[in-house]
Amino acid sequence: MKAAAGAPREAQVLSRTDETADMFTLHLRLTDARARAAYRFTPGQFNMLYLPGIGGVPISIASDPDRRETLDHTIRAVGRVTRVLAQLRAGDSVGLRGPYGRGWPMHDAEGQDLVVVTGGLGCAPVVAAIGYVVARRERFGRLAILQGVKHSADLIWRERYDAWARLPDTRVRLAADKPDHHWGDHIGLVTDLLDEVQLRPDRTVALVCGPEPMMLAAAGRLARLNVPETRIWVSLERGFQCGVGHCGHCQLGPYFVCRDGPVFRWADVGWLLGTRGF
Amino acid sequence: MTSASFLPRDRLQALFDRLREQGYRCVGPRVRDGTVIYDDLTDAANLPVGIGARQAPGSYRLTHEGHSRCFAWANGPQALKPLLFAPRESLWRAVRHDDGRMRFEPTAQQSRQLAVVGVRACDLAALTLQDAHFAADIADAGYASRRGGLLLIGVDCTHPADTCFCASTGDGPGIGSGADIALSELESGFLVRPNSAAGALLCDALPLRDASDDELYTAAAELESARSKQHRRLPGRNLRDALFANLDHPRWNDVAGRCLSCGNCVAVCPTCFCSTEREEAAFDGSESTRVRLWDSCFSAEHSYLHGRLLRPDTRTRYRQWLTHKLGGWHDQYGRSGCVGCGRCITWCPVGIDISAEAAAICGETVEPGEARGTREGS
Numbered sequence: 001m002k003a004a005a006g007a008p009r010e011a012q013v014l015s016r017t018d019e020t021a022d023m024f025t026l027h028l029r030l031t032d033a034r035a036r037a038a039y040r041f042t043p044g045q046f047n048m049l050y051l052p053g054i055g056g057v058p059i060s061i062a063s064d065p066d067r068r069e070t071l072d073h074t075i076r077a078v079g080r081v082t083r084v085l086a087q088l089r090a091g092d093s094v095g096l097r098g099p100y101g102r103g104w105p106m107h108d109a110e111g112q113d114l115v116v117v118t119g120g121l122g123c124a125p126v127v128a129a130i131g132y133v134v135a136r137r138e139r140f141g142r143l144a145i146l147q148g149v150k151h152s153a154d155l156i157w158r159e160r161y162d163a164w165a166r167l168p169d170t171r172v173r174l175a176a177d178k179p180d181h182h183w184g185d186h187i188g189l190v191t192d193l194l195d196e197v198q199l200r201p202d203r204t205v206a207l208v209c210g211p212e213p214m215m216l217a218a219a220g221r222l223a224r225l226n227v228p229e230t231r232i233w234v235s236l237e238r239g240f241q242c243g244v245g246h247c248g249h250c251q252l253g254p255y256f257v258c259r260d261g262p263v264f265r266w267a268d269v270g271w272l273l274g275t276r277g278f
Numbered sequence: 279m280t281s282a283s284f285l286p287r288d289r290l291q292a293l294f295d296r297l298r299e300q301g302y303r304c305v306g307p308r309v310r311d312g313t314v315i316y317d318d319l320t321d322a323a324n325l326p327v328g329i330g331a332r333q334a335p336g337s338y339r340l341t342h343e344g345h346s347r348c349f350a351w352a353n354g355p356q357a358l359k360p361l362l363f364a365p366r367e368s369l370w371r372a373v374r375h376d377d378g379r380m381r382f383e384p385t386a387q388q389s390r391q392l393a394v395v396g397v398r399a400c401d402l403a404a405l406t407l408q409d410a411h412f413a414a415d416i417a418d419a420g421y422a423s424r425r426g427g428l429l430l431i432g433v434d435c436t437h438p439a440d441t442c443f444c445a446s447t448g449d450g451p452g453i454g455s456g457a458d459i460a461l462s463e464l465e466s467g468f469l470v471r472p473n474s475a476a477g478a479l480l481c482d483a484l485p486l487r488d489a490s491d492d493e494l495y496t497a498a499a500e501l502e503s504a505r506s507k508q509h510r511r512l513p514g515r516n517l518r519d520a521l522f523a524n525l526d527h528p529r530w531n532d533v534a535g536r537c538l539s540c541g542n543c544v545a546v547c548p549t550c551f552c553s554t555e556r557e558e559a560a561f562d563g564s565e566s567t568r569v570r571l572w573d574s575c576f577s578a579e580h581s582y583l584h585g586r587l588l589r590p591d592t593r594t595r596y597r598q599w600l601t602h603k604l605g606g607w608h609d610q611y612g613r614s615g616c617v618g619c620g621r622c623i624t625w626c627p628v629g630i631d632i633s634a635e636a637a638a639i640c641g642e643t644v645e646p647g648e649a650r651g652t653r654e655g656s
């Protein structure tokens with residue numbers, strides 16, 4: 001679906017799920033039936049959610065592209081706009097523009113092994129990708145899901161990880177920097193786990209999402225394990241405002257992250273990440 | 279040499295009259311607050327007759343030259359940019375109903391046909407770049423609407439400023455293919471070359487005669503002399519790799535020590551496109567308008583992400599501006615983002631010269647005298 005510049009469309013909150021004290025998921029539905037029917041997206045793409053008088057914020061689309069009833073957005077109430085979004089209830093309206101950007105290479109990844117590396121809390125873009133693969137498990141090779149958190153208490157969606165771990169040919173490994181004494185998995189960095197999952201480098205596609213230092217470390221480790229840089233994909237964030245590459249805020253060297261990304265091949269952006277000022 | 283017609287100086291008013299008759303709002307160079315800027319213009323007598331513009335790094339001053347020419351000045355602070363990429367634009371209006379429902383209405387207005395008289399070659403080149411940014415596959419409604427109704431009457435530059443270097447970027451000083459009509463100003467009148475159907479239509483209605491060989495020769499010679507007067511230049515047309523390979527060059531610290539991070543360079547640059555969005559809400563909260571304003575990569579908020587600034591200091595901001603302008607543009611739009619207009623040099627309060635900075639960073643020494651007005655050393 002081609003992105004458009006222009007006014008938002010109204011979307012209604014059908015329901016909401018509270019994930020943690022400050023994280024919630026809004027299940028949205030475009031009010032206009034034609035807009036709803038025309039809406040297509042890929043996991044990893046995002047919408048701009050907009051509140052009149054308050055402002056807009058880019059939020060990754062968490063739901064499955066083939067499940068057309070709602071567009072789900074998992075949001076952390078950390079900023080001015082997200083704190084107001086957190087107050088929305090079923091029946092309330094928001095403005096929605098999108099979908100924007102380029103998502104994960106789900107098509108090209110079919111038939112390949114996948115390793116998903118994520119750090120921090122509920123990294124939404126990657127959760128959408130995992131959900132997509134899990135719902136079409138037979139189309140993909142081995143699946144390894146590696147999630148890192150700082151404190152073990154930060155881990156959310158424990159049941160989801162447990163359910164994924166029970167799928168065929170699927171490994172789930174969790175890492176905590178600062179575990180409590182119940183922690184039963186890896187102590188240390190999530191990137192350590194890459195050495196343990198036994199990748200087949202030339203048939204692996206890596207999807208990486210989290211804080212940039214973690215993505216740098218993960219890409220470095222994957223490269224040392226001989227995964228080609230063209231098979232390593234990362235999802236980036238910059239100050240998106242317009243979503244269509246006009247406002248200039250999301251520039252990263254030669255790229256408009258909102259339009260050329262937010263998902264990039266490591267081979268294209270690795271040289272810029274980790275350079276202060278980019 | 280293409281064929282051209284001639285419009286005697288005392289018949290120049292006919293151009294403005296025909297434009298008005300054909301339904302155009304007409305804008306051209308006017309002297310305002312000590313500068314030449316584009317503003318409404320219906321009377322040829324209000325052109326900047328006899329005016330010159332003395333420019334140097336960090337300075338701009340109009341002069342009275344006592345001649346009868348009206349385009350004998352190099353560009354002022356403002357390009358075509360504000361006429362198309364508006365400094366302030368309403369994007370949409372949001373209306374909130376009592377039942378909580380929302381409606382969003384685009385606010386872009388259909389704009390009237392606009393003719394700009396006296397456009398410079400550098401600004402035509404910049405317009406092509408702004409078109410690629412704002413009016414290609416994902417078009418900005420306001421920009422595209424104004425662009426659609428635009429008629430451009432360019433004039434060759436015969437009086438470049440000290441700060442101009444359009445010859446080195448390949449964008450001037452002569453009017454190329456981007457204008458509907460190209461003019462060359464001579465003592466007694468103007469060579470007129472139509473370059474589009476709309477331009478030809480207008481020319482058909484003007485009191486033109488064939489240009490003489492002598493007039494054609496003189497115009498070409500004046501243009502050549504204007505070209506050779508330019509002494510600044512960029513150290514190459516494609517500096518992308520050289521800039522990105524030198525992100526740790528000590529010159530970034532040096533220029534950061536001079537740069538005030540004021541953003542003047544961005545405001546006057548005809549290709550800079552950054553903007554920021556704001557909400558303007560009605561007092562009772564029932565309505566708000568989304569407004570877009572020009573922004574600058576020298577502002578703190580430009581690099582704001584999750585409570586921190588990706589570019590917290592002048593060094594990283596100046597480096598962003600230069601690596602984008604002369605580097606990233608090649609990837610984004612197939613050429614450098616600099617058209618050699620020299621505005622950022624003239625209007626920089628401390629006279630920082632983009633050509634000297636680029637030369638220092640890309641490993642070329644600046645010839646003595648080429649970086650006048652900037653601090654020496656690298």
Ligand code: SF4
Binds near residue numbers: 543548618632
């Ligand atoms: S960078 Fe400076 S010289 Fe180049 S187009 Fe912009 S204002 Fe003109």
Ligand code: SF4
Binds near residue numbers: 543544630
């Ligand atoms: S280069 Fe000059 S005009 Fe640009 S921000 Fe620095 S001081 Fe201001």
